[in-house]
Amino acid sequence: MGTTGQVSALSYRYDVPGVSDIEVYEQHDGYEGARRALEMEPADIVELVKESGLRGRGGAGFPTGMKLSFVAQDTGKPIYVVCNADEGEPGTFKDRLLMERDPHQLIEGMIVAGLAINAVAGYIYLRGEFAYAGRQLAAAIRQAYERGYLGADVMGSGRRYDLVLHRGAGAYICGEETALLDSLEGRRGQPRLRPPFPATQGLYGCPTTVNNVESIAALPFIVRHGVEWWRQWGTEKSPGPKLMSISGEVNRPGNYEVALGTTVREMIEIAGGMLEGRELKFFCPGGSSTPMLPAEKADTPYTFEDIQEAGSLLGTGALMVYSDQTSVVSVVRRFTHFYEHESCGKCTPCREGGYWLGQILTRIDTGTGRMEDLELLEDLCDNIFGRAFCALADGMVSPVRSSLAYFRDEYVEHIRRGVSPFGVEPRRDIAVVEFTRGGGYEPAPPATPQELQTEPADGGLSS
Ligand SMILES: Cc1cc2nc3c(=O)[nH]c(=O)nc-3n(C[C@H](O)[C@H](O)[C@H](O)COP(=O)(O)O)c2cc1C
Numbered sequence: 001m002g003t004t005g006q007v008s009a010l011s012y013r014y015d016v017p018g019v020s021d022i023e024v025y026e027q028h029d030g031y032e033g034a035r036r037a038l039e040m041e042p043a044d045i046v047e048l049v050k051e052s053g054l055r056g057r058g059g060a061g062f063p064t065g066m067k068l069s070f071v072a073q074d075t076g077k078p079i080y081v082v083c084n085a086d087e088g089e090p091g092t093f094k095d096r097l098l099m100e101r102d103p104h105q106l107i108e109g110m111i112v113a114g115l116a117i118n119a120v121a122g123y124i125y126l127r128g129e130f131a132y133a134g135r136q137l138a139a140a141i142r143q144a145y146e147r148g149y150l151g152a153d154v155m156g157s158g159r160r161y162d163l164v165l166h167r168g169a170g171a172y173i174c175g176e177e178t179a180l181l182d183s184l185e186g187r188r189g190q191p192r193l194r195p196p197f198p199a200t201q202g203l204y205g206c207p208t209t210v211n212n213v214e215s216i217a218a219l220p221f222i223v224r225h226g227v228e229w230w231r232q233w234g235t236e237k238s239p240g241p242k243l244m245s246i247s248g249e250v251n252r253p254g255n256y257e258v259a260l261g262t263t264v265r266e267m268i269e270i271a272g273g274m275l276e277g278r279e280l281k282f283f284c285p286g287g288s289s290t291p292m293l294p295a296e297k298a299d300t301p302y303t304f305e306d307i308q309e310a311g312s313l314l315g316t317g318a319l320m321v322y323s324d325q326t327s328v329v330s331v332v333r334r335f336t337h338f339y340e341h342e343s344c345g346k347c348t349p350c351r352e353g354g355y356w357l358g359q360i361l362t363r364i365d366t367g368t369g370r371m372e373d374l375e376l377l378e379d380l381c382d383n384i385f386g387r388a389f390c391a392l393a394d395g396m397v398s399p400v401r402s403s404l405a406y407f408r409d410e411y412v413e414h415i416r417r418g419v420s421p422f423g424v425e426p427r428r429d430i431a432v433v434e435f436t437r438g439g440g441y442e443p444a445p446p447a448t449p450q451e452l453q454t455e456p457a458d459g460g461l462s463s
């Protein structure tokens with residue numbers, strides 16, 4: 001295990017004034033990683049990423065180097081890089097901040113990924129509501145074209161690489177990589193049957209890699225600083241730094257960068273500790289779709305393998321913290337309504353099961369539940385988990401199952417008393433600290449008239 005605690009790696013430029021401007025970015029090692037990647041053979045870049053042990057930051061933790069190596073090189077079709085910037089998982093807001101604060105970092109990562117797999121173009125699929133991140137990226141892409149990092153002759157190499165910013169319309173399912181590809185192609189965003197996998201038939205039926213913003217943004221750092229630098233943090237199976245969104249009943253909810261291997265308890269302290277008078281009751285380690293864990297598991301190191309051994313998943317790196325004053329039933333009811341609403345409707349277990357889970361949880365939470373509802377919930381979960389078309393449904397079941405496993409007594413109390421034993425709702429009046437190192441809340445600046453002129457006429461929903 002390397003050093004733990006707060007670190008400054010992928011976020012190290014966040015505090016540099018004006019770094020979204022290409023000149024300032026270049027003064028801070030900007031595009032050095034892309035320059036170095038250009039001198040390397042594609043296979044060597046892929047090998048380096050493999051050796052770094054970088055695991056995908058979009059949820060599943062699949063090794064990034066391996067994913068890049070799967071992209072078919074011999075089909076004769078164009079190859080694409082797609083960046084998943086949909087960031088819809090509740091509790092997750094790390095990608096948005098990266099794009100707002102240091103947009104060139106993502107563009108540079110897209111160039112490195114493109115060089116690694118011989119891609120002709122990259123697409124950033126951005127959640128439509130991220131208006132400020134969209135403006136930042138659009139301006140940065142324009143600058144990168146003007147400086148010759150993108151376009152017909154990338155850094156004088158004679159190689160062509162284009163980059164397209166595509167704004168989605170804000171559906172959670174469009175973060176699922178194959179639904180994302182359908183949406184990008186102009187269809188309704190619904191998951192595709194796999195195989196074929198995107199590595200052989202992805203965007204427009206061509207070989208494609210789909211990676212998360214943070215995974216792609218890490219590539220220039222790995223190329224520039226090497227494997228040892230990356231592995232100074234974390235464990236053998238989970239190396240590197242991690243951007244964390246920490247939310248809930250802590251004093252300073254916000255984005256933090258930590259070394260993998262830092263314990264959950266340490267991370268709560270980094271976020272200012274629990275709100276006064278509140279004790280940790282449970283936490284969701286990687287967003288609302290990852291099974292919740294009780295306070296006793298707070299000393300678990302935050303790595304893919306340790307969190308899994310503790311009974312959950314690292315997910316997107318979104319630590320959601322809840323106290324003894326919060327009703328677990330109310331939390332699970334809210335999560336479930338989100339997944340019920342976001343179900344794309346393609347398959348029955350998810351579409352109908354989500355509706356029924358929502359109905360039952362609502363009646364328990366509002367005082368009209370029945371004891372047999374608990375078995376009914378479990379039965380429904382058994383009929384949804386592993387039986388639906390994509391992982392949204394498994395994610396919907398996670399909070400229900402895990403809360404029943406750890407807090408069944410609380411469900412029973414709700415039903416027996418006919419009201420919530422808490423009567424206290426979680427606090428909702430906390431201002432979110434935008435980023436780390438003690439900075440205060442900094443709302444996104446309003447668009448300038450010049451920026452507004454660059455916005456597509458339709459608000460970017462179909463660009
Ligand atoms: C319902 C659903 C929503 C998802 N949303 C996102 C998302 O917003 N961003 C993301 O990077 N991955 C998301 N994923 C995971 C992607 O399908 C894919 O695994 C990921 O983009 C791969 O990137 P990585 O290898 O860099 O982690 C989602 C998956 C599912 C099932």
Ligand code: SF4
Pocket residue numbers: 173191342343344345346347348350351388389390391392393
């Ligand atoms: S599991 Fe849900 S979101 Fe996924 S395809 Fe089926 S209905 Fe759609």
